[in-house]
Amino acid sequence: MPRIVDHHQRRALIARAFQRLLAAEGLGGVSFSRVAAEAGVSIGLIQHYFAGRDALLRFAYEDAVGRMSERVRARVRNGEAAGAPTAEVLLDSLAELLPLDEERMIEYRVRQGLQIEASHETGLAQVARRSGAELLGYVTAMVDNGVERGEVAAGVDAPLASRMILATVQGVADQAAMSGPDAFPVGDVLRPVVGLVFTSPPPR
Structure with a gap:
């Protein structure tokens, strides 16, 4: 009986080997031979799944943002199922964007x-735009939900408020990456910014 090959699993194996090398050494230090060694596969197998460097970069980018987005959605589902305030659900899920x-x-x-x-x-630009739009849409939906639940004042510009929150998250992520996640309490930075938008506790 022929062995069934999981092609998506193989692509993910290769992409995550590439991601580890990029994270450790930067893009200039990555080659198909290095990725093959890291993944434990042949260069020919990488070339079978990826027509060239650009195809591997795009798949690796999509894989990284896709896993991040799925963890965000899981935190939202769990928070909403527990009946947590929208602001707390948002804060909890934003942690998945931080290193x-x-x-x-x-x-x-x-x-x-x-x-x-x-x-x-x-x-890569298409992946970046799509990922950015999805994140903005997610936070905007949370702000709109906050308006419906009385946690956010009516009339708040939800997309603008969401951009402010995401800009702060990016800044916190950059600082955490440079100085280490234990260098400062990231929650103490993000909570006041989210609090500028979510100004009222949810009604009991």
């Missing part, structure tokens, strides 16, 4: 490194 452990640090470095490449590579 607070090894997995999230790798994803942060991948996103940062490939966002730079996206400035002159169309495929």
Whole structure:
């Protein structure tokens, strides 16, 4: 009986080897031979799944932002199922954008490194725009939900408020990446900013 090959699993194996190398050494230190050694596969297998460097970069970028987004959605589902205030659900889920452990640090470095490449590579730019739009849409929906629940004042510009929150998250992520996640309490930085938007406790 022929062995069934999980092609998506193989692509993910290769992409995550690439991500680890990029996070450790920067994009300039990554080659197909290095990725093959890190993943424990042949260069030919990488070339079978990825037509070239750009295809691997794009898949690795999509994989990183996709895993991050799925963890955000899981935190939202769990928070809403527990009946937590919208502001608390938002704060909890925003932690997935921060480099607070090894997995999230790798994803942060991948996103940062490939966002730079996206400035002159169309495929990566499409991934960056789509990911940014999804994040903005997610936070905007949370702000709109806060308005409906009485946690956010009526008339608040939800997209503008969401951009303020996300800009702060990016700044906190940059500081945490440079100085280490234990260098300062990230929650103490994010909570007041979210509190500028979510000004009222939810009704009991």
